[in-house]
Amino acid sequence: MTPAVAEAAGLLDLAPFGPRDDARLIGELERLTARHLEGCPEFAAMWPDWEPDGTLAGLPYVHTQVFKHLRLRTTGAGIEHGREITSSATSGGAPSSITLDGASSALQARSTTVILSDFLGDAPRPLVVLDAARSLRSRALTARVAAALALRPLSTDLHVVLAEADDPASLRWDAVARAIEGTDELLVYGFTWMLWLAWGAAALPPEVAEALRRVRVDFVHSGGWKKLEALSVGRERFDAALLATCAPGSRVLDYYGVAEQVGVIFGLCDHGVRHAPAWADVIVRDPWTLEALGPERPGMLQLLNPLALGAPYHSVLTEDVGRLHAGPCPCGREGRTFSLDGRVPKAELRGCANV
């Protein structure tokens, strides 16, 4: 185990939402930044004058749009690059592409399992994934598939139930029926829009509906609300429709994560805020000055974690807009909390349509 892996693994030993050791996290991020500056020439060119100053806001970042154009890689001892993960590019643009490496992937898998366990418990149960088997078999790893596989450690068996990856009408209810045979607990994962169209807004076959009434389901979704906003479907209606299909005690977990920060996800607690685990942090930056903003001031989210060894995606400036919150959350989780307000509003610049 290299020192970098050991340092990151050490942070993962902390309780995800227990007391934080921010000085240790910042120190680790600064050391990791120095390694990326040494091993990734493009990152070094972006930040030629950086010096550690012991603050979170002083840490360099890579804008997420950069990952749509450049394949950044950090070379160094113990780093073996593997396949790439691509974002879903729901906004219609080019997808981001992040080069993974073995050591980081192991840390990232451990991270997501610990975070998800905190929200969902760690008792294994069948996992239904609203995707197609072809997606999971593909050599190309998408953010959607990675999100589904992150739940694998919490499952007993995996049921991939769409015939076509992007067609909610292709949900095979017979496969769902097989998944719930002999169990009273179930995990269901899908992108937010897919979970709504395939399950929440769908008419369940009577035999599946009957069987589900005795199954406690944890619905887990990610990927954002943009498509559902167009359908005027809000969270309350979304949750209510899903929970109406299953046994009391069922839950809906919405989490936020980006392909450029694979391994760290930010779950939405019952009090409506998102929580960063002890090994990650969030900064909100003013889009026009890049100043780090205090609580309740909206800006672009910068996400940081020390689990990215093979490329400088340890600190990314996203085009997601949010705000930090001050004070403890009534849910009892400690650490940084924030809200996600949406995306940087887009508008094409008028011209000759050549860009």
Add this chain to the structure above:
Amino acid sequence: MSEVLHRFAVGDRATAVLLPFTLDALVADWSAVRRAMLRTVPEPFSRSEWAHLVASLDDAALRRPFAETFGEPAEDAVVAALARPRGRIAVWLPNNVSLLGPLTSILLSLCGAPATFKVGSRGDDLMTPWIAFVREHAPDGPLRRWAHDDVELLAVGREDPRCARLAADACARILFGSDEAIAAIERLPHPADAPAFAFGDRRSEVWIEPSEVNDASVRDLVRIFAVFGQAGCTSPRRAVLLGGSPADALALRDDLVQAWPAVERARTAMHIASANVAARQRAAAAGWDAALTADNAATVAAGDAALPVVESPMSLFVCAATHDEAVASAPSNLQTLGHVVADPADPAWLSLVARAGAKRFVPLRAMHHFGPVWDGHAFWRGLFEDVELVA
């Protein structure tokens, strides 16, 4: 209204141009519209877009296409040729296009031909509000009749069957858009003798002599670039300092960064600010010495002429180059070369401009001026057909 013959002459050769109005009356109508324009800036036009349109409608600007194409008015000259409008003209405009639609409409009004504009099916469309404004403010006369009776707007997708009918019925086609979109339109069946004028993907840059760098030229460069950023085919993506040094390029970059907030005072859109943060990083990674202006309104980068320009809406690149390096590194689809040079009339420029492949060599301030000759096509002249006259 009956047709009116207007005579123009170059030297002793006169051309009679048949128009469905008297040119003086049409120009007067546009003057009335122009006066109304001075009182407002309608949505969704920006102030700079509206100001550009106003400037395009002064008396001299409206008469210039005739002067440049057929010569000066010469009512008593002996006519050697006759030109008459071909008939209905179809114009394809892409989504989110800026002023090309309104500017083209002004030119088409001058030849009096009926026109159908296929406007974007998504995004901003400036043609619809522009024609509405003209219809509302033109006095009774030829312009009002043309705008009401002869102008048609078609806001449909590219695959709509009405596009095919438009191509089939038009006597001439003017195509703006990407090369790929234009190729698709060209494939639509059309009359064999209907000319097409295609204005596809183009890039522009400005050539500057270091001796001409001063506060005024720096402000002009900011102003001209910022109108459209990289989205404009006439916007300079690159400023090339001819015969300058890398230090000169860096100094110009710093001058541009410093001048930007004083010249461009509008609030930067959040997505543009964000795109500029990313562009600065991409440019730095590519080897440019890149900086952000105040409020992240733009990225300005200095570097070697051989470096690739980073595509981003509001990113401007500065490099120093010899004349040969400037020519060699010019984009293959170069359209406009803006110049900030001591003697643009020096014949030495002719060979350089030709070798660079530029379609226009104009002062920096005139880079966005649309005219009857565009992308190397005398397209406005092509909207008339010629009748040979032999006495």
